[in-house]
Amino acid sequence: xxxxxxxxxxxxxxxxxxxxxxxxxxxxxxxxxxxxxxxxxxxxxxxxxxxxxxxxxxxxxxxxxxxxxxxxxxxxxxxxxxxxxxxxxxxxxxxxxxxxxxxxxxxxxxxxxxxxxxxxxxxxxxxxxxxxxxxxxxxxxxxxxxxxxxxxxxxxxxxxxxxxxxxxxxxxxxxxxxxxxxxxxxxxxxxxxxxxxxxxxxxxxxxxxxxxxxxxxxxxxxxxxxxxxxxxxxxxxxxxxxxxxxxxxxxxxx
Amino acid sequence: xxxxxxxxxxxxxxxxxxxxxxxxxxxxxxxxxxxxxxxxxxxxxxxxxxxxxxxxxxxxxxxxxxxxxxxxxxxxxxxxxxxxxxxxxxxxxxxxxxxxxxxxxxxxxxxxxxxxxxxxxxxxxxxxxxxxxxxxxxxxxxxxxxxxxxxxxxxxxxxxxxxxxxxxxxxxxxxxxxxxxxxxxxxxxxxxxxxxxxxxxxxxxxxxxxxxxxxxxxxxxxxxxxxxxxxxxxxxxxxxxxxxxxxxxxxxxxxxxxxxxxxxxxxxxxxxxxxxxxxxxxxxxxxxxxxxxxxxxxxxxxxxxxxxxxxxxxxxxxxxxxxxxxxxxxxxxxxxxxxxxxxxxxxxxxxxxxxxxxxxxxxxxxxxxxxxxxxxxxxxxxxxxxxxxxxxxxxxxxxxxxxxxxxxxxxxxxxxxxxxxxxxxxxxxxxxxxxxxxxxxxxxxxxxxxxxxxxxxxxxxxxxxxxxxxxxxxxxxxxxxxxxxxxxxxxxxxxxxxxxxxxxxxxxxxxxxxxxxxxxxxxxxxxxxxxxxxxxxxxxxxxxxxxxxxxxxxxxxxxxxxxxxxxxxxxxxxxxxxxxxxxxxxxxxxxxxxxxxxxxxxxxxxxxxxxxxxxxxxxxxxxxxxxxxxxxxxxxxxxxxxxxxxxxxx
Ligand code: SF4
Ligand code: SF4
Numbered sequence: 020x021x022x023x024x025x026x027x028x029x030x031x032x033x034x035x036x037x038x039x040x041x042x043x044x045x046x047x048x049x050x051x052x053x054x055x056x057x058x059x060x061x062x063x064x065x066x067x068x069x070x071x072x073x074x075x076x077x078x079x080x081x082x083x084x085x086x087x088x089x090x091x092x093x094x095x096x097x098x099x100x101x102x103x104x105x106x107x108x109x110x111x112x113x114x115x116x117x118x119x120x121x122x123x124x125x126x127x128x129x130x131x132x133x134x135x136x137x138x139x140x141x142x143x144x145x146x147x148x149x150x151x152x153x154x155x156x157x158x159x160x161x162x163x164x165x166x167x168x169x170x171x172x173x174x175x176x177x178x179x180x181x182x183x184x185x186x187x188x189x190x191x192x193x194x195x196x197x198x199x200x201x202x203x204x205x206x207x208x209x210x211x212x213x214x215x216x217x218x219x220x221x222x223x224x225x226x227x228x229x230x231x232x233x234x235x236x237x238x239x240x241x242x243x244x245x246x247x248x249x250x251x252x253x254x255x256x257x258x259x260x261x262x263x264x265x266x267x268x269x270x271x272x273x
Numbered sequence: 274x275x276x277x278x279x280x281x282x283x284x285x286x287x288x289x290x291x292x293x294x295x296x297x298x299x300x301x302x303x304x305x306x307x308x309x310x311x312x313x314x315x316x317x318x319x320x321x322x323x324x325x326x327x328x329x330x331x332x333x334x335x336x337x338x339x340x341x342x343x344x345x346x347x348x349x350x351x352x353x354x355x356x357x358x359x360x361x362x363x364x365x366x367x368x369x370x371x372x373x374x375x376x377x378x379x380x381x382x383x384x385x386x387x388x389x390x391x392x393x394x395x396x397x398x399x400x401x402x403x404x405x406x407x408x409x410x411x412x413x414x415x416x417x418x419x420x421x422x423x424x425x426x427x428x429x430x431x432x433x434x435x436x437x438x439x440x441x442x443x444x445x446x447x448x449x450x451x452x453x454x455x456x457x458x459x460x461x462x463x464x465x466x467x468x469x470x471x472x473x474x475x476x477x478x479x480x481x482x483x484x485x486x487x488x489x490x491x492x493x494x495x496x497x498x499x500x501x502x503x504x505x506x507x508x509x510x511x512x513x514x515x516x517x518x519x520x521x522x523x524x525x526x527x528x529x530x531x532x533x534x535x536x537x538x539x540x541x542x543x544x545x546x547x548x549x550x551x552x553x554x555x556x557x558x559x560x561x562x563x564x565x566x567x568x569x570x571x572x573x574x575x576x577x578x579x580x581x582x583x584x585x586x587x588x589x590x591x592x593x594x595x596x597x598x599x600x601x602x603x604x605x606x607x608x609x610x611x612x613x614x615x616x617x618x619x620x621x622x623x624x625x626x627x628x629x630x631x632x633x634x635x636x637x638x639x640x641x642x643x644x645x646x647x648x649x650x651x652x653x654x655x656x657x658x659x660x661x662x663x664x665x666x667x668x669x670x671x672x673x674x675x676x677x678x679x680x681x682x683x684x685x686x687x688x689x690x691x692x693x694x695x696x697x698x699x700x701x702x703x704x705x706x707x708x709x710x711x712x713x714x715x716x717x718x719x720x721x722x723x724x725x726x727x728x729x730x731x732x733x734x735x736x737x738x739x740x741x742x743x744x745x746x747x748x749x750x751x752x753x754x755x756x757x758x759x760x761x762x763x764x765x766x767x768x769x770x771x772x773x774x775x776x777x778x779x780x781x782x783x784x785x786x787x788x789x790x791x792x793x794x795x796x797x798x799x800x801x802x803x804x805x806x807x808x809x810x811x812x813x814x815x816x817x818x819x820x821x822x823x824x825x826x827x828x829x830x831x832x833x834x835x836x837x838x839x840x841x842x843x844x845x846x847x848x849x850x851x852x853x854x855x856x857x858x859x860x861x862x863x864x865x866x867x868x869x870x871x872x873x874x875x876x877x878x879x880x881x882x883x884x885x886x887x888x889x890x891x892x893x894x895x896x897x898x899x900x901x902x903x904x905x906x907x908x909x910x911x912x913x914x915x916x917x918x919x920x921x922x923x
Contacts, residue, residue: 031641034648051648053640204625205632208639208726209522253896 020074020167020190023124024065025134025146026092027111028052028082032139036240043235047108052083054091057135063199064165065133066096072167074131079123079222081105081116086219094206094214101220110140117149119225124154129191131172136160136195147195157188160195280362280476287480295487298539301528301573306516308531310503317502320607324501330605334546336399343392344423348494350385353378354430358476379446383434386427387449393423407545410564415489415543422485425478432457433471440464488574493542497606500540503533504607509598510760510808512720513612515619522725523620525582527573530613537608538570547600547610552838557854558593562600562610565590569613582617588626591617595857596721596843597803602834611721618723634847635724642713642731643679644847649710652677655688656707659695666706670743673698673705673777676735676758678751679714680879686886687879690902694750694774700909701787703777705748711738715749715757717804722844732757736767747771752805752878753842759809773805775877775903779814782821789907790914792823797906798871799826800861800885801836802878815877815903822906827871829864837861839884846880858888866894877903 030036031051039046065076077099078092089100103119105111124132132154137144144160151158163183164175174186177197206214250257265271292299323329328345332338357374360367368374400408400416435453438444441464444451457467486492507513515522516531524530527538547562548554554561565586572585579585591614600610621627627635637646656663666674675698681691698705716731735758739747747769749755759771772780781787799819805811812833819826831837840857850856862885865874874889876882885900908915 031648033646034650049650051641051650202629205622205627205635206625207522207622208724208728208730209623210726211639212726212730 020068020072020131021127021129022065022068022074022076022131022133023120023127023129024058024061024076024078024092024097025116025120025132026058026062026078026080026085026088027055027135027138027140028080028084028088029055029111029139038238038240042237044108044110044238047083054084054088055135055138057137057196059135059203060199061133061135061194061196062092062095062097063201063203064162064196065131066204067200068131068165068167069096074167075099077101077123077127077129079103079120081111089219090211090214090217091206093217094210095204099220100217101222103222104224111138113141113146113149114229115227116224117146117153118227118229119222120146120150121153122225123222124150124191130170131167131190132193133165133196134193136162136197144195147193151193154191154193156191156193158193158195159186159188161197162194163196163198164200165194165196276362277365280359283476283480284359284363287484290484291487294484297574297576298487298535302532302535304528305530305532305535306518308503308533310505310533313506316506317504320504321498321501324605324607325498330546330603333603336395336403337544340392340395340399343388344396347385347389347392350381351389351427351430354382355479358430358472358479375443376446379434380448382430383447383449386431389423389427393420393427396420405545405549407549407563408543409545410548410561410567411543411545412490412567415491418485419482419489419491422478422482426475426482429471429475429478433468433475436462436464436468436471440468490541490543493540493606496536496540497542500536501607503536505609505612508760508763510756510804511763512615512761514764515725521620521623523582523618523623523723524613524616525580525620527569527581527585530616534609534613534616535573537613538566538573540606541566541570541608542606543567544605546603546605547608550599550603550835550837552595552597552599552840552857552860553593555855555860556593556840556857558589558852559587560590560593565610565614566608582620583626586617588621589852591621592628592631592844592848594843595803595838595840595845596718597838598807599803599835599838602807615721615723618721619725620723622723622725628848630848631722631844634844635719635722635727638714638719638731639727642734643683644714645679645683647683652682652712653707653709655682655691656695659692661699663695664704664706665709666742666744667708667711667738669706671704671706672745673703674739674742674744674747675705675707676715676739676747676749676751676754676771677707677712678749678754678879680883681750682712684879684883687882690879690882690904691750693902693904693907696912697778697787697904697907697909700911701778701781703781706742706744708738708742715751715754717753717757717761718842718844718846720757720761721842722847728761732762732765736762736765739767739769745770746777748774748777750774750879752802752809752811753880755811756804756808773809773811773814773877775805775814775818776811778904778907779817779821782818787907788910789822790910790912791821792906792915794823794825795873796827796871797824797873797875798829798865798868799832799875799877799903800829800839800865800881801833802876802881803836803838803842805877806836807834815875818903818907819875822908824873824875824906827868829861829868831864837864839878839881841880841884846884856888856891858884859892861885862888862892862894862898866892866898872897872899873906874898874900875903875906876900 031053034050037046068074069076076097078097079101080089081103085102093100132150134146147158147160159174159176161176162174163177166173170190172188176184250260328338328342331341357369431450431453434447434450435457438451438454439457545563551562568585594614634644637644664671680687713731713734716728720728755773758769838857882902889895889898
């Protein structure tokens with residue numbers, strides 16, 4: 020089985036976000052980038068499938084820091100690693116990259132495309148459906164377990180309230196991974212160092228083929244909510260002050 | 274003599290049996306990877322003299338030390354009797370008589386026989402009446418068998434001499450045996466027959482002892498001295514490198530340990546001194562440094578199908594260690610627990626067998642160079658609230674390059690102290706700078722968590738940045754960084770002069786460059802951080818600072834080399850508290866509270882401020898004891914003096 024897994028680099032949420040001058044994008048210049056967590060799980064699922072029944076895993080990374088993440092993917096067991104060029108200093112749009120992913124999948128006769136169910140730049144989880152549609156093959160999103168049996172896949176999908184649904188589908192298929200069957204493994208620094216010699220392929224993007232249907236006209240940073248107040252650590256004084264505050268807000272009688 | 278042949282047969286049989294019983298160890302040691310422990314013979318010998326001749330570490334526990342010294346000296350004196358017993362019959366005509374075997378040597382043997390019995394009596398009293406907890410997990414049967422054999426050897430020796438005296442030999446040099454002879458006479462025992470019987474009991478017991486030793490902790494009679502001689506002479510803070518010839522970074526079978534690490538296993542006396550000081554053991558975690566060693570020893574003696582890591586030694590045992598080094602400091606025969614733990618952790622890390630907490634921290638360190646997952650750009654954030662700019666050491670030369678460390682840089686609970694240190698340096702006119710976002714975690718605990726590859730990446734990055742700066746000395750806030758920069762970075766050929774901030778501040782005060790408010794002698798206690806004290810000998814500078822600031826130090830019972838770890842080191846801070854019955858930090862705060870008269874618990878490590886503040890909170894003791902960094906006690910005269918909290922003394 021040939022598996023293609025998509026690894027997207029997204030702005031580190033612990034960093035400070037600032038808007039670009041035109042107010043329509045995040046200023047990416049001073050940001051750290053990290054692998055989208057769901058994509059990390061997709062990678063793990065790919066490696067688990069490889070370990071369970073044999074597969075060739077190709078990891079395709081997009082965005083700043085792709086090289087580092089591809090070395091990590093190689094250290095974890097990816098057989099081939101490719102950096103897909105993307106527009107610099109721009110967010111990774113699923114609409115934009117879907118055609119490139121589909122083209123790479125077709126060119127290598129990939130049986131299974133795995134990506135994270137969503138990313139902070141695609142909270143609606145559009146990548147898997149887009150790629151599925153372009154490849155004209157089944158897609159399921161929100162998986163938490165994938166078992167391969169020849170060309171058949173058994174895919175468990177998480178629904179709300181602890182309900183789980185299991186599908187059976189034939190490859191080729193596209194899956195949006197919510198969580199891998201096992202938590203992503205740790206790769207040691209010495210394995211990373213070894214993997215740093217892995218040759219990294221390059222791929223140029225395909226035109227998306229979609230007309231732009233809408234433009235971002237403005238972006239707003241999260242507004243700081245009310246700030247917390249520290250009441251100290253002495254139980255008696257804390258209780259007094261709490262009663263005082265509640266009374267002041269009319270929530271308790273003093 | 275008619276008994277020569279039988280004795281020869283017995284002796285040869287015993288020697289063959291002994292070698293056969295020791296064969297496994299011998300083969301294993303012979304096959305073990307090399308270890309470079311043959312340098313500096315004089316220094317090595319000196320250490321053996323101090324350790325054995327003066328019983329230095331042994332005497333830290335007075336009763337044990339004294340009773341062991343008595344048995345030890347008696348053993349040497351009575352060895353003359355053994356030479357006599359075997360020599361005289363194996364080689365007819367041999368006698369110690371020419372050098373005083375019947376006079377002063379005889380008298381010594383007589384007296385030391387009694388002393389030996391006194392020593393064994395004390396040992397029995399200690400083991401069966403006092404029953405110190407450190408013997409828990411030791412092999413009690415082994416100890417009992419040895420006591421019986423020693424008593425048998427000594428008593429038969431006395432009785433043999435007594436029978437000889439009763440039969441008419443001169444007893445003037447043997448007062449004790451003479452007294453016993455009188456008793457024998459009254460009992461009507463026939464002298465020549467009794468002498469012969471006691472002789473054979475004596476040599477029989479000695480040979481039994483010899484045959485028994487290879488399977489017993491009493492191997493240490495032969496191995497303690499070599500094990501101490503071949504001890505590690507490298508700086509204490511230098512974790513052993515991964516040997517070049519090793520294919521994987523870690524160790525997952527006993528045979529991969531070099532011969533010294535294996536010799537350690539065979540030398541353990543099961544005294545439990547290491548266990549008694551281990552914070553992980555005290556916290557109820559599944560680690561005792563003693564059983565760590567004896568479990569591996571037993572696996573060496575009787576090979577098992579279990580894997581070493583995750584079988585003979587459980588994963589949780591390895592992760593429980595804080596790398597505080599207290600065990601190695603306590604061990605009288607210089608057994609090296611930590612290199613073994615680190616090597617086995619290296620195997621776990623290589624296999625990806627790490628707890629989720631540790632995985633998060635290591636992943637953050639890989640990605641961002643700090644364990645908290647904060648962007649590098651925020652590393653120097655703490656400087657913003659200073660009233661003055663801090664120099665960028667990458668841009669301009671500085672006298673002191675300050676390596677700030679993760680906690681001091683990022684943790685909001687510690688940043689306040691970091692700023693205090695900056696203010697003190699400025700008040701003293703020190704020309705200092707920092708690396709801003711180019712600093713990475715020093716890798717000290719990464720290395721000790723077994724992540725050698727990541728350690729190398731972090732270290733190399735720091736070394737490159739530091740080498741690109743112009744400076745005279747490096748100062749660190751964090752004792753862990755101090756240790757890495759000073760010791761571990763030698764692996765990369767980096768030799769920096771590195772100081773802890775307590776050392777630099779003490780120097781500034783001694784030079785009269787820092788004028789401080791002087792308190793009125795209020796009593797405080799001080800916690801020696803493992804990586805400042807035990808690892809790097811930084812005991813005195815913090816104490817000098819406390820004195821200079823006008824406080825009176827009331828040390829806790831466990832201080833200096835015997836300081837008790839806060840529980841955060843070696844990567845423990847990144848792991849959960851699962852299985853912990855009492856947090857080491859709380860154990861320590863209780864110790865401070867029991868002093869009864871201190872208001873401040875003074876620390877000199879950013880992690881300690883975090884750990885101990887949490888511990889005081891958890892114990893509900895915030896009203897009684899305040900955790901302060903040593904920098905908070907030092908208040909330049911130009912600033913407002915510190916307000917000492919009142920303390921209820923008990
Ligand atoms: S280093 Fe400290 S925690 Fe680790 S085994 Fe030794 S005494 Fe215990
Ligand atoms: S390792 Fe050392 S301190 Fe621990 S029991 Fe053995 S001899 Fe004693």
